[in-house]
Amino acid sequence: MTNAPRDAEARRAIAPVICYPNETLPVPDMSLYARARQAARKVGETLVPPRDARCFAVPAGHFFRITSVEGPQVGDLNLWNADDLIERFYSGKTRALHGTHLTTGERMWSSFPHLRPMATIVSDTLDWYGIDSFGGSVHDVIGTRCDPYTGNLLAGTQYHHCCHSNLTRALADHLGVSPDKAEAHVHDVLNVFMCTGFTRDTGQYFMKASPVRPGDYLEFFAEIDLLGGLSACPGGDCSAEHSSDTAPCHPLLVEVFAPIEGALDGWSRPGPNGYDRTHGWGQVG
């Protein structure tokens, strides 16, 4: 190991600065959303079976709610622009903008060159949890999604019901394409209800039993026309292991609510990002 320089402690003692101060982000009109939600009516639901996934459509201006039913269960959520699957949820930039875990008022942002809000969280019954003494919190954008490749790398397994495979099958089903084609669209998720963090001593990604209980929900406002994919993770409440059939698993309920006429007056779908996309090409100097 390299010897520490003489001023090592002084260098460590420098206070951090926030990478992306987010005070200049466009602010969602939460009271408008709340009023629209109050009058909204339910127009559809999808029950996601344990260790499996389903796709669901949410038109712009509608709300969708993910609810724990029957028992504690974690869900892996993918979002796509319904008209262009290339625009999809960007977990890394969402993390940079909002932090490691999401809650009410925060948004799921889309990939470049769009970088616009796809969905805004309007309700979170686990918002009381905060950050526990292990550094754990709920609804993370720091994990990826459980997948069979990592399982094979670490344990030589061939397991087919990881969230990555569940989302691949659900999207293939929805689009009527081969799993091969669908797989390319599956991306890093919002880990709904999952309780995670990084250990302070080794910096490793950890999970612990989710505090979610039946009846808890996370609800979103769709800013653009969305296709969603939700997997009921084989890890169940993720208290012990994932990537196997060992953990008790439960379904997750997705419900969609439509606003009434005029409820969203004053709201408009976010347009494309304002960067001109020339990347300095052809500029002198």
Ligand SMILES: [Zn+2]
């Ligand atoms: Zn999973």
